[in-house]
Amino acid sequence: MxxxxxxxxxxxxxxxxxxxxxxxxxxxxxxxxxxxxxxxxxxxxxxxxxxxxxxxxxxxxxxxxxxxxxxxxxxxxxxxxxxxxxxxxxxxxxxxxxxxxxxxxxxxxxxxxxxxxxxxxxxxxxxxxxxxxxxxxxxxxxxxxxxxxxxxxxxxxxxxxxxxxxxxxxxxxxxxxxxxxxxxxxxxxxxxxxxxxxxxxxxxxxxxxxxxxxxxxxxxxxxxxxxxxxxxxxxxxxxxxxxxxxxxxxxxxxNVQTNAEKMKKMTEDLIPFLTSFPTVKMISPTKRAPHIISFSVRNVKGEVLINALQQKNVIVSTSSACSSRQTKTSHVLKAMHIQDDYIKGVIRLSFSSINTQEEINQFKKIFTNVMKVIKGD
The missing domain is CATH 3.40.640.10 (Type I PLP-dependent aspartate aminotransferase-like (Major domain))
Structure with a gap:
């Protein structure tokens, strides 16, 4: 997993x-x-x-x-x-x-x-x-x-x-x-x-x-x-x-500095990969914590992407685990005025010191295959 x-x-x-x-x-x-x-x-x-x-x-x-x-x-x-x-x-x-x-x-x-x-x-x-x-x-x-x-x-x-x-x-x-x-x-x-x-x-x-x-x-x-x-x-x-x-x-x-540098390296590796997909929009700003990336696939619900990744044994969440089982739109995304065609599809990847670069590499392959099946318009 x-x-x-x-x-x-x-x-x-x-x-x-x-x-x-x-x-x-x-x-x-x-x-x-x-x-x-x-x-x-x-x-x-x-x-x-x-x-x-x-x-x-x-x-x-x-x-x-x-x-x-x-x-x-x-x-x-x-x-x-x-x-x-x-x-x-x-x-x-x-x-x-x-x-x-x-x-x-x-x-x-x-x-x-x-x-x-x-x-x-x-x-x-x-x-x-x-x-x-x-x-x-x-x-x-x-x-x-x-x-x-x-x-x-x-x-x-x-x-x-x-x-x-x-x-x-x-x-x-x-x-x-x-x-x-x-x-x-x-x-x-x-x-x-x-x-x-x-x-x-x-x-x-x-x-x-x-x-x-x-x-x-x-x-x-x-x-x-x-x-x-x-x-x-x-x-x-x-x-x-x-x-x-x-x-x-x-x-x-x-271990704060060592762990932060490790997670930053992983997230900075993922961001250009994710944004290479034309239907992916990065939600996280440039000035962000080293362990969180939020992005959205245009016109694709977050739950659909979560389930598709889960079938490949990859565990991610929608924008907030505390409200992920609720259908209402995130108050954070509303405050940021995220466009309608992206606001329902926000996915959060969040890392810790026990994650590895090998997992990042595997995720890239899995996500690429998932995106071939789930295409945002």
């Missing part, structure tokens, strides 16, 4: 799986228990927290382990907006955010917040000039993803944060689910206040993730109970998942 759907999820790294088994076998105590076994388990948990904090350039008490990207994004949007609502109730969110950000922002509109949407250009990149016109004195939060999950477009976070810092006290949240492990992601590289990471996008385990805050930034909790995770996320902390998340974060960060 050739698996090119790594933006949906990745194969678990062997070292992560090894760690998961070891922690479950040796440290199964509740980390909140006061006995020595609980204390040892808690020390392991705090060590994992400090490892993530060091990589993200923040303090350990600002790293919260969650169930994944969706929870982390919700905690960021609700937690920051409610904690700092005394500054204002105006929020800016880009049009191309993941549904876990978009829907959270829409829910806040029902609770007295005003949300405005940051437009994007034809490359799917936010218009910073639009932010300059939308930003107000009562803007409390700006949320813009680092890399778009459907197109791979890199957003100008540094330019955005520079402008906001010089003009406003608004907090900045960045969904880095698709960028961590592929681009530099930490509070030193990105002058933001909150960063979201999902473990299963970086060869970690599903059901785990991180919300990290800049030092001195706080959030309101969403879950209440025993006061775990510094009172922000009550419920017994799943120590094996937290430790494995830290392991996946460390592995991804240690």
């Amino acid at each position: 050739i698996y090119f759907d790594n933006s949906a999820t990745t194969k678990v790294h062997p070292e992560v799986m090894k760690t998961f088994v070891a922690v479950n076998e040796k440290f199964w105590a509740n980390p909140a228990s006061i006995h020595e076994f609980g204390h040892q388990t808690n020390e392991l948990l705090q060590s994992a927290r400090e490892q993530v904090a060091e990589i993200l350039h923040t303090s350990g008490d600002k790293v919260y382990f969650t169930s994944g990207g969706t929870e982390s994004n919700n905690l960021a949007i609700f937690g920051l907006a409610n904690k700092y609502k005394n500054r204002g109730r105006h929020i800016l969110v880009s049009e191309i955010e993941h549904p876990s950000v978009l829907e959270a922002a829409k829910h806040l509109m029902k609770n007295g917040f005003e949300v405005e949407w940051i437009p994007v250009d034809s490359d799917g990149v936010i218009l910073v000039d639009a932010v300059k016109s939308l930003l107000r004195d009562d803007t409390v939060l700006v949320s813009v993803m680092h890399v778009n999950n459907e197109t791979g477009a890199i957003q100008p976070i540094e330019e955005l944060s520079t402008f906001i810092r010089s003009n406003n006290r608004a907090l900045i949240h960045v969904d880095a689910v698709q960028s961590f492990g592929k681009l530099p992601v930490h509070f030193g590289a990105l002058d933001v206040d909150a960063i979201t990471i999902s473990s299963h996008k970086i060869h970690g385990l599903k059901g785990s993730g991180v919300l990290a805050l800049k030092k001195f930034i706080e959030v309101e909790p969403m879950l209440f109970g025993g006061g775990q995770e510094s009172g922000i996320r009550s419920g017994t902390t799943p120590v094996p998942l937290a430790v494995c998340t830290a392991k996946a974060v460390r592995l991804a960060n240690d």
Whole structure:
């Protein structure tokens, strides 16, 4: 099988799986228990927290382990907006955010917040000039993803944060689910206040993730109970998942440059091949993350191409795995104003460090044969 759907999820790294088994076998105590076994388990948990904090350039008490990207994004949007609502109730969110950000922002509109949407250009990149016109004195939060999950477009976070810092006290949240492990992601590289990471996008385990805050930034909790995770996320902390998340974060960060160069080489090999077909349109912009290519075949539905490739044992997806089973058109593609004869046929290829050049070569042969059968008009 050739698996090119790594933006949906990745194969678990062997070292992560090894760690998961070891922690479950040796440290199964509740980390909140006061006995020595609980204390040892808690020390392991705090060590994992400090490892993530060091990589993200923040303090350990600002790293919260969650169930994944969706929870982390919700905690960021609700937690920051409610904690700092005394500054204002105006929020800016880009049009191309993941549904876990978009829907959270829409829910806040029902609770007295005003949300405005940051437009994007034809490359799917936010218009910073639009932010300059939308930003107000009562803007409390700006949320813009680092890399778009459907197109791979890199957003100008540094330019955005520079402008906001010089003009406003608004907090900045960045969904880095698709960028961590592929681009530099930490509070030193990105002058933001909150960063979201999902473990299963970086060869970690599903059901785990991180919300990290800049030092001195706080959030309101969403879950209440025993006061775990510094009172922000009550419920017994799943120590094996937290430790494995830290392991996946460390592995991804240690190899970020090498892996990015490898994936960039593969995608740059594929782009001229794909665009050599007269009915293929490249959706991903030039300034994109190294691991994502989105393209469309004119007047061919994406599902048709996916099924044809799957019959040849090649796994790809439509523009977003989170909405691939839905029939509605992607909100990202709509925001980019993709033409009608291409918008239904967008395919996303997404790679990881375990993909090989041999797979790229095989894909070229298979895709060529598929295109002889499926011809866009």
